[in-house]
Amino acid sequence: MPSSFLPSPFPPSLCLDLRAPESHLVGVRLRYQPSRRQLRFALPAWTPGSYLIRDYVRQLEGLVIEQAGVEHQPRRVGPSQWELVLPGLEPLEIRYSILATELTVRTCHLDGDHGFLALAAVALELEGERWSPHRLVLELPPGWRPFVPLPADPEGTWTARDFDQLVDTPVEVGPHPCHSFSVAGVPHRWVSWGRTLAGNDPVEEDARWLADVEQVCLACCRLMGVERPAADHYLFVLHLNADGYGGLEHDTSTVLQYGRRRLARPDGRRKLLQLVAHEYLHQWNVRRLRPAELTPYSYGQAVVIPTLWFAEGITSYVDQLLPFSAGLGSLDGLLEDLGADLSRYLLTPGRAVQSLRQSGEEAWVKLYRADAHSPNNQISYYLKGAVLALVLDLHLRRHGSGLPAVLRHLWQRLGRVGRGYREADLIEAFAAGAPDLATLLPAWLDGVEDPPLAEHLADVGLSLESRRSETVWLGWQLQGRPEGLTVQRVVRDSPAQRAGLTVGDELLALNGWRLRQSEDLKAVLASVDPGAPLQVLYVRDGQVRSADLQPGPPAVEAWSLRIDPGAEPAAEARRQRWLALECP
Structure with a gap:
């Protein structure tokens, strides 16, 4: 003052x-x-x-x-x-x-x-x-x-x-019910606004919900090496609406937004528990263990924060492991979720353009202002940060340490006393567990190459398996509308971009066949010779145009995470300790 x-x-x-x-x-x-x-x-x-x-x-x-x-x-x-x-x-x-x-x-x-x-x-x-x-x-x-x-x-x-x-x-x-429970003796409240598809309060409909939330909260405490939450009391607020998703952390509370249709899916409950884990862990990582650039906050202007990869990436990585480590969910479900994130990362071309450090530094002007072209020139520090966190965790385990040990060290040294961290503090903490990270980590933060995923996954008996499209690659993403098919996204350096197509173009015909819906496009592509050029008729700015489109060979459309049946027996033991968030 x-x-x-x-x-x-x-x-x-x-x-x-x-x-x-x-x-x-x-x-x-x-x-x-x-x-x-x-x-x-x-x-x-x-x-x-x-x-x-x-x-x-x-x-x-x-x-x-x-x-x-x-x-x-x-x-x-x-x-x-x-x-x-x-x-x-x-x-x-x-x-x-x-x-x-x-x-x-x-x-x-x-x-x-x-x-x-x-x-x-x-x-x-x-x-x-x-x-x-x-x-x-x-x-x-x-x-x-x-x-x-x-x-x-x-x-x-x-x-x-x-x-x-x-x-x-x-x-x-509002006139909402409030449900009380405790975590390690600390009082917690859960308040929901909105109803499930069955018209019920979500907590009253799910008899085990609060008990499972408690277990997730306790898993967060174990991860940080503490007996009790950082807060003396805690409030969960859930907005259960049509299709929302997200959350915001606070020192003693969090506000969650989740779609009731999401909740009704087979993986809906699991995903909501992961969201709970993510925001609850933030009472340590981000709120109290905070980037120095946010100590104190400057409410009137943007502040460049090079370490958002740690604040959000680390949290996004462990939020999937925390419910599993608490005994909630199956191994198949966890591998499905981890694989989906790895697939999304590997299918984002912007990862070859924007480094992880740049992603955090440019958050104010890019990540939160994403448009149809963003996947071509940027990568989310949540997503790549989580991928790097996975690699760092497995790399540390090669040296007899692990990500939980790093988090506990940083919490005891900096978070408990409210001292903000800088990137040098993070690199020092990781290098204490694996000395070669003093060189490797800065290179991974500054570079646009993928971190060595495959070799680190092999340590725990896992491998990435690709699935290719059944048709040729065109490099566009289409959206069905009442008036027809519209180009929603064009991949950089793809056949569609080389043909001159852009976001917003309305497709009329392909090789002389009228296109009205996705099934029409699939039928045409199934009947053409692979590699043969295609003639596209489309509308832009009220004008009908045509272009020659030279398709590419079928491309990878998804990746999945699989247990490698040929892995050595010791890999399974390492995998169990890793997924339980136990250090070697």
């Missing part, structure tokens, strides 16, 4: 009025007593854990300041920053509304069924008050309950120790 600022004798109080949910407007009243006449304040531009400038100010309206019965209009000095010279130091009230119409885990949504607030999109940061306590007050419709991951005050409000903790507090409200 700058020395020129003194904490207010009456800390900021944020009152949120959600009593008109049909308007989708959250009424905000921010009250405090200033300690100086120069008033400056700003609304955060992003929320920690989601590396995209979201410009939350787009949803703010009706800003006014009232002091001693007189209204003042502040002067805007930036897109989301204001200032005002006050006539005196009497208590003041800042009023505005937030339009809450976007249902994600990092935005705000309010309707007749529930309300969800990501407070980075709601709470103004007052200059000089960042490290002051902030009081939170909620005004709710009749019958609604608040679910807030802060200890409640006796008067039914909440107090965050500072602005950072306030921003880190997701707020869910």
Whole structure:
């Protein structure tokens, strides 16, 4: 805190009025007593854990300041920053509304069924008050309950120790049931908004759900080498909607979004447990064991973070192993999930363009702004980070160590004391377990070559098996629409790109045969000679065009992970320890 600022004798109080949910407007009243006449304040531009400038100010309206019965209009000095010279130091009230119409885990949504607030999109940061306590007050419709991951005050409000903790507090409200359980004696709550396809509360429908979540949480503790969670209390909020997927981590809570149709699939429950594991582990990795660039957070601007491969990649790798290590799920299911991620990685051409370090550094402008061309020039640090984490784990095991040992070392050395890590700290920790990683790891981070997957998988008796397409390779991905087939994606350096086709082209005919749906295309391709040129008729910008398309031989369309029947017996023992997240 700058020395020129003194904490207010009456800390900021944020009152949120959600009593008109049909308007989708959250009424905000921010009250405090200033300690100086120069008033400056700003609304955060992003929320920690989601590396995209979201410009939350787009949803703010009706800003006014009232002091001693007189209204003042502040002067805007930036897109989301204001200032005002006050006539005196009497208590003041800042009023505005937030339009809450976007249902994600990092935005705000309010309707007749529930309300969800990501407070980075709601709470103004007052200059000089960042490290002051902030009081939170909620005004709710009749019958609604608040679910807030802060200890409640006796008067039914909440107090965050500072602005950072306030921003880190997701707020869910509504007439939802709340289910309590504990993890190693630490109280936990589970709140669901939304129903399963059968119309039930998901926890009430699944009698074993909370017990299995508890086991996943305990597996996270074992992975980090601790007896108890890092948080003294914890809140899970699940938004069960039509087709959503995602989560956002907080110090003492997480918000999950999951599709009810996903949950009804054979692998739906397993995938949701993996999402639980991912976000729960973040209370260590990311929240407390944090990149130095995020210590402290800078809410008004993007910050280059070279180590997102560790923050998200490591977590994405172990989130599949954690439920299995807790005794939940089958080996076949786990290998299917690991294989699906490896297949997605190997079929992404952008991995040969963007390095893993670049993926993290460019997260603000690429990963969260993906379009139809993104697979050609970028690779997700979640995905490649998970692939590298697998290789690192197996490489460490060759040297008598393992990824769990590295995580525990970093937690004890840095995470427990809140010291942010830099890439040099990570490389040092990995090299302590395998000295050659001091050279190999930087090369893998900077290069665009695949890490040595096959040889490390062989250590645990696994191999990758490819499946090729039954037809020639054209290098496009099509989308069926009522008007016909449209090009949704074109692979770089593919036959489709060389023929001049691009995203958005509407296909009319192939070799003189009319195309209306995918089955029409399959029928034509099944009848042509492999390698023979094809004539494509398509529409672009209202004009009918034609192109000659020279197909390539059938390409790999998927990879799967298989147990190698010819592997040495010791490989099975190594595989069992690896999948159980046990170090040698």
